[in-house]
Amino acid sequence: MSDVLLEAEGLHAFYGSSHILHGIDFHISRGETVGLMGRNGMGKTTLIRSMLGHVRPRHGRVAVRGKTMTGARPYLIARKGIAYVPEGRGIFPNLTVRENLIMGAKPGVDGRRDWTYQRVLDTFPRLGERLTNGGNQLSGGEQQMLTIGRALMTNPDLLILDEATEGLAPLIAKEIWYIIRQIRATGIATIVIDKNHAAVTSISDRNVILVKGQVAHEASSAELRANPDLLHKHLGVS
Numbered sequence: 001m002s003d004v005l006l007e008a009e010g011l012h013a014f015y016g017s018s019h020i021l022h023g024i025d026f027h028i029s030r031g032e033t034v035g036l037m038g039r040n041g042m043g044k045t046t047l048i049r050s051m052l053g054h055v056r057p058r059h060g061r062v063a064v065r066g067k068t069m070t071g072a073r074p075y076l077i078a079r080k081g082i083a084y085v086p087e088g089r090g091i092f093p094n095l096t097v098r099e100n101l102i103m104g105a106k107p108g109v110d111g112r113r114d115w116t117y118q119r120v121l122d123t124f125p126r127l128g129e130r131l132t133n134g135g136n137q138l139s140g141g142e143q144q145m146l147t148i149g150r151a152l153m154t155n156p157d158l159l160i161l162d163e164a165t166e167g168l169a170p171l172i173a174k175e176i177w178y179i180i181r182q183i184r185a186t187g188i189a190t191i192v193i194d195k196n197h198a199a200v201t202s203i204s205d206r207n208v209i210l211v212k213g214q215v216a217h218e219a220s221s222a223e224l225r226a227n228p229d230l231l232h233k234h235l236g237v238s
């Protein structure tokens with residue numbers, strides 16, 4: 001089986017006549033944590049959506065576990081062990097916390113059922129205290145935890161987190177980072193998009209920086225930490 005879980009080769013994507021991705025190469029292998037960086041509007045979410053079948057790429061190739069799946073339907077790609085936590089969360093507001101979690105439950109690609117309901121509650125004790133609350137009665141941080149918890153219930157090999165800490169109070173964001181660290185330690189590969197670059201590089205192995213729909217730079221986290229000018233140049237941060 002291929003060690004590369006998800007891969008894009010020469011990907012071009014458009015929204016109508018707007019050319020957003022300009023020939024992107026990207027990959028993530030088993031157990032890796034990759035930070036996907038770039039200023040607002042540079043194409044991070046579009047890259048993810050193009051690899052997961054939500055946006056049909058105009059040119060290029062997407063492979064999942066070494067098999068070409070360019071433009072395949074999102075559910076077919078998700079079935080290959082990829083869980084996506086989109087920006088802005090995606091819980092069912094009218095279902096309880098318990099129902100939201102149970103709905104997500106399925107074995108992993110190789111039949112693994114490591115992430116049980118109980119394990120998710122152990123990982124997110126706050127959710128355990130809110131089991132009968134509706135999704136719409138949760139705070140922003142709890143909703144985010146529920147979204148990640150539901151993704152874990154699918155026993156993924158790759159978890160994609162798009163702005164998981166966006167808009168959260170610093171203490172809650174810290175809690176989410178702690179959880180992401182725990183998930184990483186279990187060997188699940190993770191793509192992390194987040195504006196907190198210091199937090200990203202503290203957990204990522206590798207980082208890919210997008211500028212105007214192209215890969216402007218790829219660097220290990222050690223390289224980025226040692227060269228803050230790289231972040232300044234590509235992301236406009238000091």
Ligand SMILES: Nc1ncnc2c1ncn2[C@@H]1O[C@H](COP(=O)(O)OP(=O)(O)OP(=O)(O)O)[C@@H](O)[C@H]1O
Pocket residue numbers: 015018020038039040041042043044045046047
């Ligand atoms: N559904 C859409 N229709 C038309 N244009 C879109 C759509 N979604 C995104 N765009 C545009 O595509 C470009 C890339 O957006 P994308 O969301 O991929 O960027 P991003 O790097 O994830 O940034 P952000 O952090 O702001 O989400 C932006 O110019 C955005 O306005």
